[in-house]
Amino acid sequence: MERLRGECYLRGLMLDGRRKSIQPMAERLRDGDMQALQQFVNQSPWEWTPVRQRIAQRLCEAVQPEVWVVDDVSFPKCGTASVGVARQYCGALGKRADCQVAVSVHAATDTASCPLEWELFLPREWADDDRRRQRAGVPEEVGHVSKTGLALGLLGRLAGQGPAVPVIVADAGYGRSVSFRLALEERGWSYVMAVDSKEIARPAAAKPWQPEYGGLGPPTLPRYREAAKPLTAFVDSDTRFDSVTWRQGSKGTMTSRFAVLEVRPSGKEATRTAQEAAGGRSRWNGVLPLRTLLIEQPAEAAEPTGYWVTNLPVTTPVADLVRWAKMRWRIEHDYRELKHGLGLDHFEGRTWRGWHHHVTLVTAAQAFLTLRRLDPKAPMPA
Known part of the structure; x- marks a missing residue:
């Protein structure tokens, strides 16, 4: 009986009709029984x-x-x-x-x-x-x-x-969470996540240094000499943007310009998760992990319109990164x-x-x- 009610409900959902709540669907279906459908959806233990x-x-x-x-x-x-x-x-x-x-x-x-x-x-x-x-x-x-x-x-x-x-x-609602991205990495999963332009990072070449111990208090930890900067600061006149077409849209090919860089995502959450991954604050060598940054800036735009962070290598074909990033449509x-x-x-x-x-x-x-x-x-x- 539950299978029959399920088939009836599915027909009600797929047939024409402005409202797909139980009462109007039951009225449109020959075998529609409002009370039976109510029980099947709301009370039945399936x-x-x-x-x-x-x-x-x-x-x-x-x-x-x-x-x-x-x-x-x-x-x-x-x-x-x-x-x-x-x-x-x-x-x-x-x-x-x-x-x-x-x-x-x-x-x-x-x-x-x-x-x-x-x-x-x-x-x-x-x-x-x-x-x-x-x-x-x-x-x-x-x-x-x-x-x-x-x-x-x-x-x-x-x-x-x-x-x-x-x-x-x-x-970006999910991509801005560094802990979420790290959790995906811990499970061995690859991701391409949109992120906010205000997210901060350091250049790939940045290296932490170890301040000398002053002799008082706990040992000083490694740190970066320069402050992290927002992703917008990584784009300048030397940034290379390549034209990429990722699919055929209803109004023609979907094409834009993209650049791929390596950065070290920073900030409190990134630092904390890096320390936890190293086994604790005292064991961390201060090095923030490298991640690949995908940037979109259409030819007619004065500044970038989109940023994505991925744990895929920077050698990943840009056409693949773009197609995956844009597939959210x-x-x-x-x-x-x-x-x-x-x-x-x-x-x-x-x-x-x-x-x-x-x-x-x-x-x-x-x-x-x-x-x-x-x-x-x-x-x-x-």
Whole structure:
């Protein structure tokens, strides 16, 4: 019976209709039973994790992703009873508002993409409110975890299912976190992360020096003679920019100018993580690790318009770095289809279970459509 209800819900998501919440979908479907669909999504105990695992397996096999894209998406909400709703920055509205926020990981190439995993961000005010948690059915083991922490959990879950982890891509909301980048490196994963232009770094040739010990207090630690500078300072008249075309867009080829440099990301977080990696402050030799910096400056621009940091070697072909960095555009395609075509943000339930059931079914619907677009004549095994 659950399978039949699931098929009914999926048809409701994919058929024409402006609103994809349960009541209007039930009214449009011949076999639509609003009460049964409500129970299937909000109360039924079926596990969503195995369903997502199967979707991820099928999509990774079919899409052969070049990248996994980490992102988050917001759902504006009226009232504060729905699980995870709090006043926070809402990307859908471009301002602070009452909303839910979810972290997602997507498989992507230039021609296809689909979400693989989701997690709902639980604000601290929810984590500490037992009454709200109980009403929304939040599991006891679920607490407040940062968005980067949720992303690491999702990536680890996907990696544990067997597929090879491709290059991981994210916007500056994740890329600015040095600890997040280091966590990816510790797991042996490659990344290309957008970063803020104000992030500070030192030149590749910079070397720390050891001040003489004055005889009092703890020994002095190695340090750099010159202060770190923002990424904007690494671009001057001698910086070499090469023209790179990364894909064919709707209005022609996508082309811009890019430069590749080596830098040593700096700052308190970079220093602290480097010390931890060395086994402690006293064991650190003061050398900040080298990372590759990708810079975009279109010919018509007076200054750079984008910066990305990657742990891939500086010898990596610039065309590959650019293609991976720019592949995040596929996520906008995903969200447009998920929201406007499949009702991702139309769910009206309030519970943890209901939200996860809904996004899993929406993901299944988009996975089906993605497979159809890749091979319209291919049979669809269960």
